[in-house]
Amino acid sequence: MxxxxxxxxxxxxxxxxxxxxxxxxxxxxxxxxxxxxxxxxxxxxxxxxxxxxxxxxxxxxxxxxxxxxxxxxxxxxxxxxxxxxxxxxxxxxxxxxxxxxxxxxxxxxxxxxxxxxxxxxxxxxxxxxxxxxxxxxxxxxxxxxxxxxxxxxxxxxxxxxxxxxxxxxxxxxxxxxxxxxxxxxxxPESLPPERRHTDGIGGTLRTMRDIGSDRGYLGYIFAFALGFAGMMAYISASPFVIENVLGMSNRVYTIVFATNAAGMVVAGVVISRLVGRFGPGPILRIGQAVILVAGIVLLVLLVAGAPAALVLPVLFVMVAATPTVMGTASALAIGRARHAAGTASALMGALQFTLGAVVSPLVGLGGPATGVPMGIVIVVCACLGMIARRVAATAGEVARFEREAAHI
Structure with missing residues (x-):
């Protein structure tokens, strides 16, 4: 731990x-x-x-x-x-x-x-x-x-x-x-002078290169950004899915959207307590698994034309699990680059919004009368996020083996 x-x-x-x-x-x-x-x-x-x-x-x-x-x-x-x-x-x-x-x-x-x-x-x-x-x-x-x-x-x-x-x-x-x-x-000022980087643009570029060459860091920021991309798929498509596909009013959509957001907050508070006990790695794996399973069930329900009574609870679970993935993945990423936390945070944020911008138009490819593209995008993002997390975890294992070998 x-x-x-x-x-x-x-x-x-x-x-x-x-x-x-x-x-x-x-x-x-x-x-x-x-x-x-x-x-x-x-x-x-x-x-x-x-x-x-x-x-x-x-x-x-x-x-x-x-x-x-x-x-x-x-x-x-x-x-x-x-x-x-x-x-x-x-x-x-x-x-x-x-x-x-x-x-x-x-x-x-x-x-x-x-x-x-x-x-x-x-x-x-x-x-x-x-x-x-x-x-x-x-x-x-x-x-x-x-x-x-x-x-x-x-x-x-x-x-x-x-x-x-x-x-x-x-x-x-x-x-x-x-x-x-x-x-x-x-x-407050949280970065004391002795920990600051003073080697100019060249040094900044070298820092970016070094951070970007860390497979563990890259894996975790992709896990983070893909979690955000899945959320953007939901945010972009949810008005059409809830109103056009499930046949609910705009007023009900607002209530559903607010309920899901409340679920995110409650889940975030609960997970923030559990992560202190179990560590971010296991919590990240569980969060990704929940989103993947919920995404697959959601996709099947949307393809089958299931009613709102079945779709909305699954959607709630998927949305509520998102802070679990984004919070733990971002913490693990920053943890691998604490010597340049600002640069590491910047690269992570740039990737986050780039993937979000790419994903948002994809959920509308099938038109406003279907939620299937949203389900597909959520499942694909969940699968790719799990692959990215595994790449990061493997990099961590390699680093551990190298440290152990150095002491033999």
Missing amino acids: LPVRTRPGVSGLLLVVLALLSAAAPFAVDMYLPAFTELAADLDTSAASVQLTLTAFLVGLAAGQLLIGPLSDRFGRRTPLVVATAITVVVTVICALAPTIWLLIAMRFVQGLTASSGLVIGRAVGADRTEGAATARLFTLFSAIGGIAPVVAPLLGGVLVSAGWRAEFWALSGIFLLMFLGALFVV
Whole structure:
């Protein structure tokens, strides 16, 4: 069993702030979706141009992690986080005031760049202040709490849409302001000067190369990202599956989606306790097995045209198990690269959103009247995730054998 904690740890208030930092990006993605039509009309532009505001943010989010993660390894966690979150507040205000779609697209890209600091540095701070099972517990809670954002964001957006699309960005400005204040007053500097990387761009590239050549790290980040990709398949397809395939109303869909999110939170809290007893490795294996079995049963039910009474409980189990996989896999990945936790977190986050972006369109290939593509994508992601975890575990076994051989 891994040690529970030998580092300073994370207080309740710091946990809340780190969770807010990790949830800010999903809010920026989902909250203004209900206002797309009104935004297009107000700025006299096309739906495709409005969609570009979302694409620009996601591109900025992926690129920003690759930039800010290494910067946090070089200059410490606090300064890049405070500066980036301050810029995010300013940029979001500009978005709310944008007179043209092209200024909005440009600002959304910058917003993604700077908002990524919460994701990448939040994980790095958690890794700096915990280790072993404590890191896995923390990251599992992050994944569980982060599951609330995709539910709350569109609901809040739906409430604000009557006030206009600019109200959505003013509300986002308030969220990012809270993020900035949390970074300024609550998040400590967790990377002391003697542990920082000071060898410039060349050193950063070498660090990325070294981390990327670690088969164990790669296996775990793919297990993490594929767990997220399966969740994105569910998020992207669930409105069509629940409303069109199962024949339920939008109101019921909202209740189902919220119930599944609550299941993620409860499961995350339970698993965060169990991981301290059994360690992240066994919990990861069990979580992946649950998702795979649930995914296969879900696919069979969807192919057979089963009723909602059978489909929804299986869907709940699959969703609730996701924080188990994402929390433990991310902790195990970071654990193999603690010397450069910011860079390791950045690579993991970039892969996460890349796979999520690839998967989301796939679930719509069969049209809105079938959930089979969603089931297929979930099963494929679960299978590939298990393969990735096995590759990582094998790398760990090889490393152990090499250490033992060195002492013979």
